[in-house]
Amino acid sequence: MQLINNILSSFKRELHEIIHDRLYRAIMLVIPFVMILFFTLMFYRGEIVDLPIAVVDKSHSPMSRKLLTMIDATQGVKIAYETQSIEEAKELMLHGKALAIIYIDKDFEPNIFGGIPTKVKGYTLGTNISADGVIESNIQQAVMTLSSGITLNKLQAMGVGHNEAVVEIIPINILSHIVANPYLNYGYYLAPLFMFMGIVILTVVSTIYAFGRELRYSTALEWLNASQNSMPAAVIGKMLPVTIIMTIMIQLILFILMFIMGMECSGSYLYITLSSILFIIAYQSVAITIILLTSNLRLGLSLGGGYAVMAFTFSGITFPVTAMFDAIQPLSKLFPLSYFSEIFIDQMMLGAPISYDTPKTLILMLFILLIAFIWRRLNRVVHNEKYWRKD
Amino acid sequence: MKSIGEKIDINDASIINKSDFLNIIRDEFKMIISDGGVLLIVVFAMLIYTTIYSLAYGSEVVERVSIAVIDNDNSTSSRAMINGLRSGPNTEVCYEVENMPEAKHLFYSRDIFGIVVIPSGFERDIIAGTQTNISTILDGSHLLLYKQVLEQTTEDVLTYSASVEAMHLVACGANDIESEDIIQPVAYEWHILNNPSMGYGSFVMPSIIVVIIQQTLLIGLGMLGVRRRTLANTQTNVAMSVFAKLLVYISIYGINLIIILGVLWPLFGFPYNGKTIDVIVVMMLYIIASSALALTISHLFKRREAPLMLLLWSSIPILLLAGVSYPMQAFPKWLYLIGRVFPSSSAVNAYVNIGTAGASLSDVATDIYTLLALAILYIITAIVMEYKYLLSYRK
Numbered sequence: 001m002q003l004i005n006n007i008l009s010s011f012k013r014e015l016h017e018i019i020h021d022r023l024y025r026a027i028m029l030v031i032p033f034v035m036i037l038f039f040t041l042m043f044y045r046g047e048i049v050d051l052p053i054a055v056v057d058k059s060h061s062p063m064s065r066k067l068l069t070m071i072d073a074t075q076g077v078k079i080a081y082e083t084q085s086i087e088e089a090k091e092l093m094l095h096g097k098a099l100a101i102i103y104i105d106k107d108f109e110p111n112i113f114g115g116i117p118t119k120v121k122g123y124t125l126g127t128n129i130s131a132d133g134v135i136e137s138n139i140q141q142a143v144m145t146l147s148s149g150i151t152l153n154k155l156q157a158m159g160v161g162h163n164e165a166v167v168e169i170i171p172i173n174i175l176s177h178i179v180a181n182p183y184l185n186y187g188y189y190l191a192p193l194f195m196f197m198g199i200v201i202l203t204v205v206s207t208i209y210a211f212g213r214e215l216r217y218s219t220a221l222e223w224l225n226a227s228q229n230s231m232p233a234a235v236i237g238k239m240l241p242v243t244i245i246m247t248i249m250i251q252l253i254l255f256i257l258m259f260i261m262g263m264e265c266s267g268s269y270l271y272i273t274l275s276s277i278l279f280i281i282a283y284q285s286v287a288i289t290i291i292l293l294t295s296n297l298r299l300g301l302s303l304g305g306g307y308a309v310m311a312f313t314f315s316g317i318t319f320p321v322t323a324m325f326d327a328i329q330p331l332s333k334l335f336p337l338s339y340f341s342e343i344f345i346d347q348m349m350l351g352a353p354i355s356y357d358t359p360k361t362l363i364l365m366l367f368i369l370l371i372a373f374i375w376r377r378l379n380r381v382v383h384n385e386k387y388w389r390k391d
Numbered sequence: 392m393k394s395i396g397e398k399i400d401i402n403d404a405s406i407i408n409k410s411d412f413l414n415i416i417r418d419e420f421k422m423i424i425s426d427g428g429v430l431l432i433v434v435f436a437m438l439i440y441t442t443i444y445s446l447a448y449g450s451e452v453v454e455r456v457s458i459a460v461i462d463n464d465n466s467t468s469s470r471a472m473i474n475g476l477r478s479g480p481n482t483e484v485c486y487e488v489e490n491m492p493e494a495k496h497l498f499y500s501r502d503i504f505g506i507v508v509i510p511s512g513f514e515r516d517i518i519a520g521t522q523t524n525i526s527t528i529l530d531g532s533h534l535l536l537y538k539q540v541l542e543q544t545t546e547d548v549l550t551y552s553a554s555v556e557a558m559h560l561v562a563c564g565a566n567d568i569e570s571e572d573i574i575q576p577v578a579y580e581w582h583i584l585n586n587p588s589m590g591y592g593s594f595v596m597p598s599i600i601v602v603i604i605q606q607t608l609l610i611g612l613g614m615l616g617v618r619r620r621t622l623a624n625t626q627t628n629v630a631m632s633v634f635a636k637l638l639v640y641i642s643i644y645g646i647n648l649i650i651i652l653g654v655l656w657p658l659f660g661f662p663y664n665g666k667t668i669d670v671i672v673v674m675m676l677y678i679i680a681s682s683a684l685a686l687t688i689s690h691l692f693k694r695r696e697a698p699l700m701l702l703l704w705s706s707i708p709i710l711l712l713a714g715v716s717y718p719m720q721a722f723p724k725w726l727y728l729i730g731r732v733f734p735s736s737s738a739v740n741a742y743v744n745i746g747t748a749g750a751s752l753s754d755v756a757t758d759i760y761t762l763l764a765l766a767i768l769y770i771i772t773a774i775v776m777e778y779k780y781l782l783s784y785r786k
Contacts, residue, residue, distance in 0.1 A: 023694065023700060026700075027700050027701070035708070042708075042717075042722050042726065045721055048718060048720065094744055094754040099718070112577065115576075117575060117577075119577070119578050120577060120578070120580070121579075121582060123582045124582075124584065125583075125747070126593070126594070127594065127744070127747050128716070129591065130534075131718040143577055143578070143579040144579070151576060154576075166522070167521060168559060168560070169574075171556055171559070172548055172551065172552040174527060175526045175527070176528075176541065178529045179528060179529070180530055180531045180532035184531055184534070190717070194707060194711075198704055201703055205699070205700050206700075209696065209700060302432060302699065305699055305703045308703075309703070313444060313448075318535075318591075319453075320533060320535060323454070324450055328447055350499070352499040353499065356499045356500060
């Protein structure tokens with residue numbers, strides 16, 4: 001009971017600090033909202049549609065027009081320019097006006113009717129992987145549809161019945177089932193993980209600041225006194241506001257994903273929420289370790305900030321960890337985001353049984369144990385003046 | 392280091408001469424070197440980050456993504472199909488499992504990222520000339536992995552499918568050449584002009600180094616600005632002081648860029664297709680514009696810890712706003728236009744086009760003019776802020 005009272009008084013002191021310190025207030029109450037708003041606006045649309053491309057149609061034939069109409073009708077691509085030469089089209093691409101070029105040779109139609117296999121060529125700059133992927137698959141699809149149509153006509157001309165001809169063209173049909181993100185919405189894939197990344201940065205930075213400012217401005221003993229000199233109460237009371245605010249922010253993110261962006265939760269929402277709390281405390285524990293080891297607010301912020309940002313790369317959100325060099329792969333284990341992002345994907349998108357995620361949750365708890373290892377250092381740093389006032 | 396501020400009597404305008412310019416440069420270097428935090432961010436962060444990111448993205452391509460196959464037919468044809476799936480290179484058949492629960496277990500454990508199911512009756516249907524189905528189950532939660540599995544399995548099935556088709560046609564009396572035309576009269580050929588491996592590192596690294604330059608300048612100079620003011624280090628000739636400082640940052644970041652583009656780039660095989668003189672023009676303008684922006688906003692911070700706390704999170708939004716790594720067509724136009732106030736937006740576009748796609752300066756003229764305008768604007772604001780501070784200090 002005494003402990004709870006002590007925690008409460010430490011907690012109250014911390015709230016008071018947050019309200020009266022402009023920097024603390026900004027990082028806890030203003031920036032999180034700005035960040036979440038930004039990513040919501042950025043990924044709200046979610047799908048990449050009507051990417052502008054340029055075409056060079058040397059054929060000018062009914063067949064080439066047919067193909068271009070089919071390409072234009074795809075969801076991802078829009079024919080924005082028609083130029084006379086490939087050089088002209090390339091210039092449009094370098095100016096960022098077109099993202100790809102389709103080139104149709106002048107022999108396009110004669111070849112088709114003459115029974116000579118012909119090619120449609122596509123060019124991109126290779127500077128934008130996500131756009132290139134969408135363009136490539138859309139054009140591929142249009143060309144294949146045209147090609148199959150031509151084959152169908154030829155076979156029918158040869159006297160093959162329609163149904164037999166279809167089997168002839170597609171003897172093996174591919175039925176693709178996409179799990180986790182059936183409409184391949186880029187927003188569903190990127191928005192949550194970018195937002196969690198933002199939460200990681202803000203959690204680490206604000207926790208380092210919460211502890212570091214007591215050393216930097218020599219108020220460590222004042223802080224300890226507020227909890228009747230109970231170190232556990234002082235630490236918990238200090239961590240709690242960050243834990244609570246960032247947990248609320250994750251709830252806000254989940255709310256936006258589900259009710260504004262239309263994502264559906266196919267697993268356990270409760271499990272995501274409970275893991276999110278552990279995820280935040282895990283990052284707070286690492287942050288506390290960093291600030292105590294450096295006992296220097298600014299150095300702690302620089303190192304902690306660097307660590308937080310690294311999670312973006314090493315959690316494999318954008319580039320999969322399994323594709324990295326073998327020696328680099330183990331690094332991904334050092335970031336709580338790696339575990340939480342998998343838990344989120346499993347529970348939100350895949351609907352995997354919880355048993356697959358319990359080991360990940362246990363590892364998040366291991367991060368929290370870091371505080372136990374740093375406890376002696378904590379006592380020393382708080383009581384010894386030589387660790388204070390470092391700038 | 393306290394002597395920096397005391398050396399100059401700000402009320403004595405007669406002391407301004409040529410050597411003053413050099414003094415400011417020397418003092419600026421001293422300020423950077425004497426402050427570990429600033430040194431780490433302004434001088435070393437760029438090298439450290441670039442090296443770490445290069446190591447992470449250096450393998451470039453996503454290959455041999457593991458998949459599982461469920462063969463419900465166990466026939467010569469299904470074996471042939473599986474051999475086709477084994478040919479790679481983008482996927483690797485790591486498991487052949489008996490049933491869906493087993494495959495699901497592997498899927499949830501992240502041992503595999505795709506499942507291919509061959510139905511029973513597969514061979515029978517092929518021989519009878521009826522259409523048969525192959526099911527693929529793909530993971531849409533990671534788009535790069537999804538794309539590799541989708542493309543490779545589709546290609547493998549189509550290849551096998553074409554051989555079945557050719558067999559049928561030849562059986563119907565067509566010769567080999569005719570059957571090739573009948574199967575695929577129009578093919579599609581895809582050329583990537585400058586990033587032939589479609590490598591992730593080659594795609595993302597140029598944008599990353601550009602953004603790091605601006606962000607480290609904003610944070611580092613913000614810290615330095617607070618210190619400068621606590622030392623009362625002011626110059627009477629504010630314009631000269633601003634230009635001298637710009638020169639300092641051009642030299643620091645210039646040397647960093649030479650190391651990065653000259654050593655790390657060839658080491659990791661990232662593309663560099665532009666003319667060096669064009670790259671120098673873009674980077675010079677960019678470093679000037681972002682240093683001047685950094686000097687301007689450095690006056691807004693009261694405490695040295697503030698710049699990092701307030702600005703660090705913005706790095707990813709700023710990268711996205713450039714509209715290069717995530718296509719600008721996919722987010723609101725007004726958001727993209729707001730992003731243009733950051734020098735990084737124009738510089739990312741200009742540098743990616745020149746460095747990766749081999750564009751010339753005239754191709755990226757809009758970006759160059761924007762950078763020039765931003766450089767002039769932010770130099771003026773930097774001078775104004777410095778001047779305002781000088782006035783308040785004199786009072």
